[in-house]
Amino acid sequence: MKELRPASLHSLGRVCRKTASAILLTCAVASPACADPLLDGGKLVLTNGISTIEGASGGGLAAWSTIAGMETDRAIGISGHVTGIELADYGWQSHGVSIGVHDRVELSYARQNFDTRKAGAALGLGEGYRFNQDIFAVKVRLAGDVVYGSALLPQISLGMHHKRSLDGAIVKAVGARSASGTDFTASATKLILSRSLLVNATARLTNANQFGLLGFGSPLNASRSLQFEGSLGWMLSPRVVVGGEYRTRPSNLAFAREDDAHDLFVAWAVSRNATLTAAYADVGSVATFDGQRGALVSLQFAF
Amino acid sequence: MMKVLKHLTPLACAVALTNPGCAGAQDMTGPQEAEVAKADPATDAAGSIDWEKEFGVEKKVPDPVTGELPVAPYETSPANAGAKPFQHSNMAQAFGGQAGIRAIVNRFVELNTTDPRIDAIFRNQDIVRLRRTLFEQFCYLLDAGCAYTGRDMKSAHKDLGVTRADLNALVENLQKAMREAEVPFAAQNRFLAKLAPMDKDVVTR
Numbered sequence: 001m002k003e004l005r006p007a008s009l010h011s012l013g014r015v016c017r018k019t020a021s022a023i024l025l026t027c028a029v030a031s032p033a034c035a036d037p038l039l040d041g042g043k044l045v046l047t048n049g050i051s052t053i054e055g056a057s058g059g060g061l062a063a064w065s066t067i068a069g070m071e072t073d074r075a076i077g078i079s080g081h082v083t084g085i086e087l088a089d090y091g092w093q094s095h096g097v098s099i100g101v102h103d104r105v106e107l108s109y110a111r112q113n114f115d116t117r118k119a120g121a122a123l124g125l126g127e128g129y130r131f132n133q134d135i136f137a138v139k140v141r142l143a144g145d146v147v148y149g150s151a152l153l154p155q156i157s158l159g160m161h162h163k164r165s166l167d168g169a170i171v172k173a174v175g176a177r178s179a180s181g182t183d184f185t186a187s188a189t190k191l192i193l194s195r196s197l198l199v200n201a202t203a204r205l206t207n208a209n210q211f212g213l214l215g216f217g218s219p220l221n222a223s224r225s226l227q228f229e230g231s232l233g234w235m236l237s238p239r240v241v242v243g244g245e246y247r248t249r250p251s252n253l254a255f256a257r258e259d260d261a262h263d264l265f266v267a268w269a270v271s272r273n274a275t276l277t278a279a280y281a282d283v284g285s286v287a288t289f290d291g292q293r294g295a296l297v298s299l300q301f302a303f
Numbered sequence: 304m305m306k307v308l309k310h311l312t313p314l315a316c317a318v319a320l321t322n323p324g325c326a327g328a329q330d331m332t333g334p335q336e337a338e339v340a341k342a343d344p345a346t347d348a349a350g351s352i353d354w355e356k357e358f359g360v361e362k363k364v365p366d367p368v369t370g371e372l373p374v375a376p377y378e379t380s381p382a383n384a385g386a387k388p389f390q391h392s393n394m395a396q397a398f399g400g401q402a403g404i405r406a407i408v409n410r411f412v413e414l415n416t417t418d419p420r421i422d423a424i425f426r427n428q429d430i431v432r433l434r435r436t437l438f439e440q441f442c443y444l445l446d447a448g449c450a451y452t453g454r455d456m457k458s459a460h461k462d463l464g465v466t467r468a469d470l471n472a473l474v475e476n477l478q479k480a481m482r483e484a485e486v487p488f489a490a491q492n493r494f495l496a497k498l499a500p501m502d503k504d505v506v507t508r
Contacts, residue, residue: 148470148499
């Protein structure tokens with residue numbers, strides 16, 4: 001066999017190796033991104049958070065500093081979710097999509113559909129009247145990492161959530177000053193591994209009435225106020241977290257009181273790309289109907 | 304690698320050229336590697352040309368006793384382990400003592416070297432030494448009665464080109480190895496809490 005091998009094959013192999021090395025070298029030096037897929041899906045499971053009812057990633061009710069999508073710092077990630085809530089007198093459905101860029105910037109869109117059911121008739125809107133809202137949001141991670149780095153440095157992000165109620169005439173008729181508004185959030189989130197505990201604190205400047213579904217501010221009180229969102233989660237396994245959240249809210253409208261909201265949730269990463277969340281949610285009084293609490297189910301796909 | 308290249312047909316060569324794959328920096332980490340050292344072309348039946356000599360590949364000979372390849376001299380220090388060890392805890396027990404830690408480390412290394420996401424980083428590395436130093440580090444940090452004699456985390460990961468996604472894959476493999484060894488989840492996380500701040504020395508690109 002050895003004699004039959006043409007000598008030129010050796011030199012060809014050599015040229016090939018050299019050229020291949022040169023290509024590899026060029027690749028690695030000139031274009032460091034060439035080995036990186038657009039969607040790398042490399043994030044640790046659950047560290048992309050759960051889409052909130054306002055579209056931004058978080059814990060379902062509270063916005064967290066997490067960035068949506070399963071990307072790491074060299075790729076982009078995408079995610080989509082759908083959420084349903086059954087309240088005592090109302091029905092809620094929301095869905096949305098997000099893009100995470102380099103685990104640094106999150107862009108999200110969500111649509112909220114709030115079904116007044118029989119309460120709609122009592123409120124003079126007509127049975128089954130639906131309030132709708134679009135929310136466009138951007139979030140930027142400023143520092144830290146949810147999991148890595150010092151346990152004392154949380155992941156910190158700033159967010160802006162522009163909300164547009166699609167029921168301008170009605171929300172103004174019930175006393176809102178505006179049909180659109182913008183919330184500003186600052187969040188700090190950390191997984192305290194030594195305790196298997198996820199902690200989040202968010203400060204929100206907002207003048208939204210019922211998340212914005214009933215417009216923004218009131219003639220007497222148009223300005224934003226500082227509200228707080230806190231979340232605690234306990235990791236039972238790498239794929240299951242149970243926890244609770246609390247969110248304070250302004251009460252701007254004269255005709256109806258607005259309460260703080262809270263929930264108890266269990267989130268299960270069914271796979272790397274799918275997270276199922278079930279929660280007990282309580283938003284208190286909504287448009288004069290008290291005791292609005294019930295079950296939330298949310299499904300999120302992320303890549 | 305060299306052995307394979309010798310049997311490359313022109314077709315395979317063309318494929319290699321059109322699809323070089325951008326395997327990344329780890330393919331060029333060079334000579335400090337067990338597999339390369341083992342494939343001695345002098346003993347290769349087809350080896351009329353010493354490719355390693357042709358390309359100036361410096362060969363390292365494994366230590367006959369330990370099987371490890373020589374490394375550049377460095378100062379050993381417990382601080383090289385990258386964290387303070389647990390004290391007065393039941394962590395060593397939760398990991399099954401030294402025997403348990405050794406089994407977890409061996410499984411962890413096996414998972415990493417066979418994980419298509421990150422196996423390229425371990426290719427051509429001294430896996431014998433990795434198993435020993437990793438065991439020492441885990442054993443030391445878990446207060447199971449070992450001294451760590453390896454390099455510090457920054458030097459040990461220099462030139463490996465590890466990304467955040469690579470590190471995440473590695474963490475998942477460690478979680479799997481610990482889970483298979485039935486280390487309680489809370490203890491797994493307490494250990495990960497020791498390792499998590501080392502990311503800045505491990506992730507280099």
